[in-house]
Every structure is written in structure tokens, then in C-alpha cells.
Amino acid sequence: MDLSSFATSLCTSFLIFVVLMLLFTWLSRKPGNAVVYYPNRILKGLDPWEERRRTRNPFAWIREAVCASDADVLAASGVDTAVYLLFLSSVLGILVFSGIVLLPALLPVAQTDHALLIAQQKNHSLTYNDLDKLAMSNIQKESPRLWACLLATYWVSFVTFYVLWRAYQYASDLRTTAKASPEVRPEDYAVLVRDIPSPQEQSMKEQVDSYFRALHPDTFYKSMVVTNNKEANKIWEELEGYKKKLARAEVVFSESKTTAKPEGTKPTNRTGFLGLIGKKVDTIDYCNEKIKELLPRLEEEQKKTLREKQLPAALVFFNSKAAAVSASQTLHAQMVDTWSVMEAPEPRQLLWNNLSKKFYERQIRQYIVYIIVLVTVVFYMIPITFISAITTLQNLKKLLPFLKVIVDVNSVRTILEAYLPQLALLVFLALLPAFLMRLSKAEGIPSQSHAVRTASAMYFYFIVCNVFLGVTLVGTLFSSLKDIIDQPKQLVTMLGESLPKNATFFLTFVALKFFIGYGLELSRLVPLIIFHLKKKYLCKTESEVKEAWAPGEMNFAIRVPNDMLIVTISLCYSVIAPLIIPFGAMYFGLGWLVARNQALKVYHPSYESYGRMWPHMHGRIIAALIIYQITMFSYIGVKLFVYAPLVLPLIASSFIFAYVCNKRFYQAFTCTPLEVAASESAKVVPDMEFIYTSFIPACLRQEKTEGADAFEAAESQHSKPASL
């Protein structure tokens, strides 16, 4: 890619970004769009335009995002989002600090050398442009200028260490402060107990109660045995469906009174498949009837579930935070694979179906999932090639003969032939995150946030292996795969040789990604259009409208790995092609701004894990740093610079840094330290009834079991020992 086409592509993207931003300014001022641009504020009961009214400045949102305090962000979106913003700003910091030194130092060093000119003189078919002259490939082999590269590698590494150390400390403090707040969070008083052995003569509930009462005589409050709610949940969902339908039908009916005949038209539906076949009935009557029929069935099922479907897992409640923290970290049973305890996740992010999975089942599932992910990462090209092969036109014609007429039109065929394989790839890539999420839930993980972290890890491996290494090494890799297997050291050399060739590609990639990506993210064009379409044609009741603009949450499982890809690219090219640094810095700077805006106004997190994502982000930044250092070792080696081994101590120090950080901070992220749980500010007299009831699953809630006592009584009325 030469300089002019690079500039053109850059300008185009920038233009699109400006247009999208203006669109955002214009659209977000329309009152009808408030629910799309300020849903988080609305859900929190705040005035969406509180500050906006004072100014007509189209960049006001930037001022708001920058000026908002950390406390505002925490209040609006919680610790998880604050930690994500910390991740963006830390990477920004690393890139800015690196850029300040690297750009003025390396660009002149590269610019004034002549390696490319010399290469061209030898081989006239070679071409290069001004952009290439600013990269390290313009430095001649064995040149003492390579000292600059080496020192730059050191600088970037130590900047990363410094920023990450500060950031880990800050993330740890964020978590601690939030955990030590006097707010009563039900999960702070509960412990999740799994792998409960089959009771001998008691019911599961009695066994749990007697076990924990004996071990924690002073602090034990109550226990809640996890039940198999599948049946109850099914009835409950059916019931809720009819209630919704009824509400909708009533609105339709009352509307028809005003528009058509004054007595109105009663809405009707068919009872068969999808409302398309079967007997035609009056919807309102039909729903009322169904609800009347389902209510007692639900009640019956609830009783049965509580009594007879107790599973070998339980939530145990304690009357103080310190007691719960202490209990969750203490080994309870002599046989370690029974009565395993852990801090309870938030009620809203509990994955109920996973709670009762047994110890060894979880282990086996985990290993199976690892293998599936490994296979997916390594062989992901195979299903795509397979799909591409099927979706070639010749095959399609054979399989679906009726397409023949269309396909034989020349222009259509050309387009299809060009895009079918890419389409297959896109579909596969789009399905991947959902597939990984499903996989990580299948591991038997007890909480949503943990599943997200696992899925994010899988996606990260996938994306780094297949996009970064894939693009870099493609072509060279497959032809010399045999060499690599024989001599793994080859891979390092290849990294150094092939990386510089792709510098311009990644430069454009980063630029496109932030201009178009953040433009779309900020302007929320897609949700806006969907919302208006839904509102116009589908929604009838208030709750349906609310559902239509529900903002959702930041999807960390996809966002973080994508950002991590940019971190890896920016670090790896920071010395080889220093021009990437400003683009990387813009990506994270703009990303931080946009994410902050969205955190304050748009997204509404559905759970809170108090920044448990941070150690993962931290670890992966260090992994990217180590890839970078290995790359530099190889690159400087390829340039035949005798001091290349001086990079090796840097790699060792990265490992030591990771080790020290891990030892110093990590455990406080996996469990709550006692000094936090027992701190003065965390001491409140909790409403134990509220804590207990907030863990009752929706489908088991009813008037009769609303209170903690009533629910517990229902679980205790067992008819026979639960058989597993």
C-alpha cells in the first residue's frame, strides 16, 4: 500500500467518523430518542438532559465524559466498568509514555538510513514509499543504530511495568473500597456450598442446617438448598407469557374502541402452532382462562420442587460479612471433594443449573471444553474451508436446483462467487462469541461474570492466534510448518522476518477500527433504528416499549479480547514501525472517551463482580508484552546485531514482574480479605430477611413463600430423603 492510498483510506474513515458524530449530536437531542441515548440515566431515574440543556456545543459529551468523576462512573455503572475504563486508560498511558520517547528518537534514526535504497539498487523490482522509510526496516544490518531499537524495547517494557503496577494497585483499591462500603449486598452474607454428600437419614436441608450449625454455632443464620427448578420455571415462563399476551390484548382492545367501533373489537388468536392454525379464540378470555389454570399448577409445582427436588448444593447465610468471608475460605470437610465452599455470587448472576454439578463432573467438563477450544483455535480454518466448499456455486446448484435460474445470470454469479466464502467466514466469526459463551457455561461455572471471563479468555486466544499471528505468518507458516515442528526456534526467527512486512496493513486496520467502530458505537445507529421499528410496528404495552430500548450491557467477553488484539499489535510494532503508536493511542483515547460516555449514559450492567476482570486484563497485557519482547529479540537478531541477547533479561524480568504482581494482588481478587470484610465501614446491621429472600429464584416466589421463614419452612417439609 503506498502513501497516497493510505492517506485516502484514512481520510475516508475520518470523514465517516465526523459524519457519525454529527449525526449523534443531532439525534441525541431529539426527545423521542432519549431512551436510546440516555437509557442508563432514565433507568436510574435521572433527567437525561440535566447538563445538556445549558449548551448547544456539539462536543459537550466529550466535556461531560472527561469531567465526570470516578465516583460518577462507579455510581452509574459499577466497578466492572470502572476497571474496563482503567484498562483503556492504562494502555493509553503506556502508548503515550512510549510515544513521547520513541517517536522523536526512532523516526530520525530510521529516516536517515538507507537500507531500502540499497536493497532497491540491488533488486530493481523492489519498491518502497515514504511510510516505509520511517520504519526500522530502513536501518541497515549490523548498524549501530540498532542500539536505538534495543533501548526503545527497554523503555517500552519499563513504562509498561510502571503503568501496570500503578493500575493494579488502583484496581485493587477500587475493589476494596466497593467491598468495604456499608451497602448491604446479599452475596456478602452468603456462602455457596457445593458437592454436598448424599444425606443418610435426613433430608438435604436438615443435613446442611445441622452441619453448618455445628461448625458455626454463633454466626450461622439459615440455609437455602438449591432445587431443580426446571419444571417450575417452565410453568412460570408460560404463565408470564400469557400475562404479557393478556396485557397486550387489553391494550389492543381499548385502542380499537377509540379508532373503530365504540364497543371495540375483541382481539382473537388461534391456539395452534405459532398462532397460525387451530381454533380461533378470544385472546382475553383465553389468556384469563390459561392463567387461572396455570396458577394452581405453579403453586403445586413450587411446593413439590421445594420439598422433593433438593439438589446437593446450597446457599448458607451468616449474620456478618466477616463470618461469611471466613467460612468461604476455610476448608470444611476432611474429604476435600465434599462440602466445598466459595463466596456466593450475586443472586442475579447465579447460573442455577450449574450449582449442583459435582466436583469431578466439573473437572471433566472443564478439560473437555479446553480441548474443544484448542481444536477450535488451531483448526478453525477447517470448518470454514468446508463451508466454503459447500457454498461454491457449482455445489449449491447441485444441492438446490431451483437456484439455477438466478445463478446463471452472469452478474449475480460474479458477485456471489466473490462474496460467498467471506460470508461464510463472517457468519462463523459472528457465531463464535455465542458459541464460546455456551462452552464456558458448560464448564459448570457458578456465576455469569466468571463465565464471561472464561469466554473472554477463549476469544482472546482465538483472536491473537488467528488474526495477529495468522495475518503475520500466513503464507510463510504453512509452507514451512514442517520446519517449525522440527525446530521450534524457527518460529521466533519467522516472527522477526515477517512482522515488518505487515506494518502498513495493521496501521490501516487500527485506524479503520477506531474511526468506524467508535463512530457506530457512539451514534448507536443500529439500536436506534431497531427501536423505532419495534416501537412503530410491534410494541403495544408500556413494558414492551421498555424492552425495546433496554440498553443491555457492555459485552466484555467481546470488547476486551478485541481491545487486547490492538494492544498486541501496537506493542509489537511500537519499535518496528513507531508510526503505529499515535494510532494506537488514538484508539484507546477515543475508546476511553466513548466508553466513558456510554458507561455514564447508555449501558446498564446486569451484574457486578467488583473488578475480577482486572487480573485477566493485566495478565494478557503482560502476555502481549512478552510476545513483543520475543519479536524484538528475533527482529534485532535478524538484523545480525550482536547485542540482541540483551533483550533476554527483559523477557525474564517480565515473568518476574508477572509473578510478583500475581503474588501481591491476585488472591485479594479471588476472595475477600478479612480486613476488608471486617472494616469499620462495612459494619452494618443487616436485614437478614431481605438477604435471604433476594436469593429466592423468580419462579419460586409467591405470596406464601415470600418471606424467608415461609420459604425455609417449605424446604424443610420434606416427605422423603432427597434421592440423587
Place this chain on the structure above:
Amino acid sequence: MDLSSFATSLCTSFLIFVVLMLLFTWLSRKPGNAVVYYPNRILKGLDPWEERRRTRNPFAWIREAVCASDADVLAASGVDTAVYLLFLSSVLGILVFSGIVLLPALLPVAQTDHALLIAQQKNHSLTYNDLDKLAMSNIQKESPRLWACLLATYWVSFVTFYVLWRAYQYASDLRTTAKASPEVRPEDYAVLVRDIPSPQEQSMKEQVDSYFRALHPDTFYKSMVVTNNKEANKIWEELEGYKKKLARAEVVFSESKTTAKPEGTKPTNRTGFLGLIGKKVDTIDYCNEKIKELLPRLEEEQKKTLREKQLPAALVFFNSKAAAVSASQTLHAQMVDTWSVMEAPEPRQLLWNNLSKKFYERQIRQYIVYIIVLVTVVFYMIPITFISAITTLQNLKKLLPFLKVIVDVNSVRTILEAYLPQLALLVFLALLPAFLMRLSKAEGIPSQSHAVRTASAMYFYFIVCNVFLGVTLVGTLFSSLKDIIDQPKQLVTMLGESLPKNATFFLTFVALKFFIGYGLELSRLVPLIIFHLKKKYLCKTESEVKEAWAPGEMNFAIRVPNDMLIVTISLCYSVIAPLIIPFGAMYFGLGWLVARNQALKVYHPSYESYGRMWPHMHGRIIAALIIYQITMFSYIGVKLFVYAPLVLPLIASSFIFAYVCNKRFYQAFTCTPLEVAASESAKVVPDMEFIYTSFIPACLRQEKTEGADAFEAAESQHSKPASL
């Protein structure tokens, strides 16, 4: 080695064993030897001959050892020894169960084949004997008889799994029962706290008190800050030395009254180096004077130590076992590398000097020790070769010319030349355990039992690598080291090829080891002779005599690795040369008998770790099993048997078995489960004063600080914040 020489060597060893056993029977009946043969009973205040009087049977000790109940063993020597006996009996069980099937099945299969005969016909220089015909090397290549080998491997593996599972369960129960006993053990109420941050304005003691009082308001009792006792200890030891000298001088003086002049001869000594030079003084007066001088100095130093030499480590006491257990397993601080807690070791096995070592210092020391051990294991031949080179006669003559006269005598030279290198090897091997023990203490481990486990692990690696693999592969290994580095798979093939050649060597090795080794162990000839010599020529006072017969303890750091070597040999040859099984079984059977006898009557353990050695023994038996399975895979492969890969699932199942055992049992060995600490039987009202004072180091005990309150007060009277 042919059959007759094997039989001769076996008979000789057996004869020596019988002689030693008769000697034992005769010697142990002499009243003057009771302290050598029954010291443990005497120390426990029991009658040494309680049962022996009834019978004159020389094998009575066998009956006693077999008939003693487990409770007797536990009472006499504690859980650690019981677990060691369990280890011996488990291995015995594995070998007996294996032998019952393997001997009748494999011996005929081997005997009736003709591989050796055929080989001899091809190459007449080959010889073989009847012993070789009973081994698997007599089976021809590709023969279907190899199925027997394969099935035997499966049988041995599953027998091992079964026995080990039962044994782990039993060891776990032993530990739990002991831990749940109502006996008050000081360490059950204490938690060891390390890495205490430097206090800001308080003293160390105040900081520890306020920190733990805040986090455990209901259960905290008191704390004891660890102090730097080096100075105090030095004075105290000097003082104790003079006290001993005084007691001895007084006895000498009173004896002289009866034997020589009635007024007696006052003993004298010189004050200079080793009592050889300097002024001659009256010992009694001199010692009295010294004691008078040292007492106030000690008192002064004790005060100073308690006040000013507080280190960043402490013992924190709780008023119940459950509280201490809970506290020891709970993360206390947000910064994980500060305030790290663990269960306190017994007072008698605390390594005081290691307690205050900081977190990262411990880590670094650990890695350095690992590297030193690795180097020792891999390159241990180098210092020996070096020493051998120095100690050749030519070099010795050059270095020490005065030896020339002796060395030039012909007969002396021959002997020296033959034995000098072996002597060097023996000296090095004898020094090794002490060296490893010193290394493991240098890691910063807080308790003696932990240091013993670490030293035992190091010695195990050393002995398996250098003796077992060394003997097996020597010769083939060094010549083809380059091949192995290029293709690690080679090692496996070599194992299969060279193992059978050494079968007879190891057979003799095991037989010699148990006949001579256990004969010496049982007869205690060496301690007996030393005791009588000391008693006659050195000991004057009662306490000196007691010191002379002090039985010491079973040195697990040396015993366990040596037994493990036999386990490895027996397992690896169990199929290749099944004749080794009866010898192995005899080794462990006899070993169990002797060890049980010694446990009941002789050794007096100096600490109790409640069987924490078991997981290590278990792990190493599985390691031996895996080495065995790999060997069999290679051996059957070398025989060109196409079903050899059927051994691979067995190796995988060994890993799975190890994993499951580890998950199920291991954690309960590293920390006490709450259900054990809070069990009904463990609930007693403890004497907290006694618990506290039992942790006061000997050199800091005195009348004024004897009580817990007084000691604590002394620690609290700080003059300034402790500076680190």
C-alpha cells in the same frame, strides 16, 4: 553373576542376619542394655521388660511387634511413625498381591520359552543361567506370550491403585482422629503470622494486637511477636554449658573423696582454648563465678530482646481450635504479601530463625535451592571425579610430600589406589543428607517437619536419578547422551533395553540391603558400643548418661528415600524379573516388623506433624509406578509386540488416579478441616496460659517472664518503634 555365586552371597547375608538377630536377643536381655533397647519405653516411664519376662522365646519381639495394636503404636511414637509403618505395609501389600498372581503366571511362561537358547546358538560367546531363564528376557520377540507381560502390568497397576486408595483413606483418618482428640495441643490454638508490614507509629506488638483484635474481636486471645534471640540464645547456651560443667565437676569432686583422699581433689581446668592453655583454675569456683556473672547479663539481654528486637513475625493465639483454624485459612490483608497467615507448627519444631524471613526472600531462596539441588543431582559425578583426581597417589605425593615414605611401600600403595576413589564417594554420600537438610532449612521453611519433607524429596530425586537410573543406564547413557538430547524418545527405548541386564544386580542389592541393614538396625550394635564407651569413659552425671543413650528419632529424611528406591526397583522389575517380588516383599515385611519394634521400644520422635509425610510418600509411589509403566511400554516395545501401546492408557489412568487422590485428600493434610477442629471430641476448655507459655523460647524463659501475662507485658514495654 551365575546362580551359585548368587546363592552364596544370599546365604552369607542370611547367616549374618541370623547372627545379628541372636546377638540382639542375647544383648537386649542384659539389664545394663535396657536403655539402648527400650529407651522409648523408659522415657515414657514404662517398664522395659513388661512382656518379655513371661517368655524366653528369642522371637518374642516379633510377636510383640505384630500383636501391638495401632493405638499402642500411636501412643508410643505418634502419627508420623504410624504413617511410616502404613507406607511400609502398603508397599508390602502391593508386592504380595502382585506376587500371588505374577509368580505362578509369569515364571512358567518365561521358563518354557527359548529366546536365550536361540541367542546362544547364534552367538556362542553368550552365556546364561537358570536365573535368567526365569526372567522375561527368555521370551522370544513378537511372541504372543508377551500378552502375559501386558496383563501383569495392568494387574500390578490396579493393585497399586487399590492399596494406595485404601491407605490414603486410612492415613487421612489417622490424621483426623489425632487432630480431633480432646488433648490440648498449643499449636491448635495458634496461628503463625509472617510478613507483617513495618509499623508506622506503634510498636510491632501493638500493631499485631490491634490488627487481630479488630478482625477477630470475639476469639483473639493474645499475640507473641517473634524476636531476634541470637544474642540471648548465645548467653543462655554459655550459661547452660557452665551449669553442666559445674554439675560434672561436683560429681568428680565427690567421687574423688571416696576413691583418693577423704577431703577429695578439687577438679581444675584451664581457661584458654579448649582447656589446653591459659590459667589453671578451680573448676567449681570458676563455674559458679561465671554463672553469677552470666545470669544478670542474660536477664538484661532478655529484656532488651523482648523490647527492642521484635521481628516482623508473630504467633497469634485464639481461644478455640475452630477460630484458629478459620483464621489460619482466611486471607487477611488486601496486599496478599503482607500479614500472611498459616497454622502454627508445634513449639518444639519451630525454626525460629526462619520465621521473620520476608515473602519474596523466601521465594528467591527457594528457587536458588532448587537450582543447587538440580545441579547436585545432575552433576554429582563432577565433584567426585574432582576429589578422586586430587586423591590419586601421584597428586597426594605432590601436595603432601611427607606421605612419600608411606606411599612408596608397595602393598600400601595397592590398597590406597583401590580404595581412595570409593572412599571419596562414600564420604560425599555420607555428607549428602546433612547438606540437603541444611539446604532445605535455608529455604526459609518455618518448621522442622516441613524441612525434613523437603530434604527427603531432594534425597529421593538424587537417589533415584543416580542410583537407579545411574546403574541401569551407565555406559549406554554417556556414550549416547547426544542422541538423547536430540531425540528424547530414545531414553524410553534405552530403558527397555538396558533394564533386564541389571536384574540380578538389583536382586542381590535388595537382598543384601535387608539382611545386613535390618540386622544392624535391630541389633543396634553401633549405638550399644558407643553408649558403653561413653558411659565408661566420659559420662559423670546422670544427665550425661541420659544424653548418651538418647535414642533419637527415625530419620525419615533418609529412611523414606532409601525405601522408595527399593519400591522403584521392585516395581520396575516386577514383570521383567518376577523373582524380585519375594525379595521386595521380604524387605518391606521385615522392615515393617523391625520398624514397629523400634517404634514401640526405641525411637522417641522429636516432633509430630500428624502424618503430613503421607501425601509425599503416596506421590512418590505413583511416580515409581509411572516409571514402571513407561519401562514396560518400552520393554514390550523392544520385544516388537504390536500391542505395546495398550500400556499407554494405563499411564494416563495413573495420572488421573494421582489427580483424584490429590483433589480428594491432599488439602486436608495441608490445613485442618473445620469439621475436625470443631468436632465434639475436640471441644475442651483450654488453659490459655499454658498454651501461651509453651511457645516461649527456652532462652527467654525466666522467673519474671514465666507467665503469659508477664511475657506479654515485657514485649509491650517498648522504648521505640521496632526498626527493621
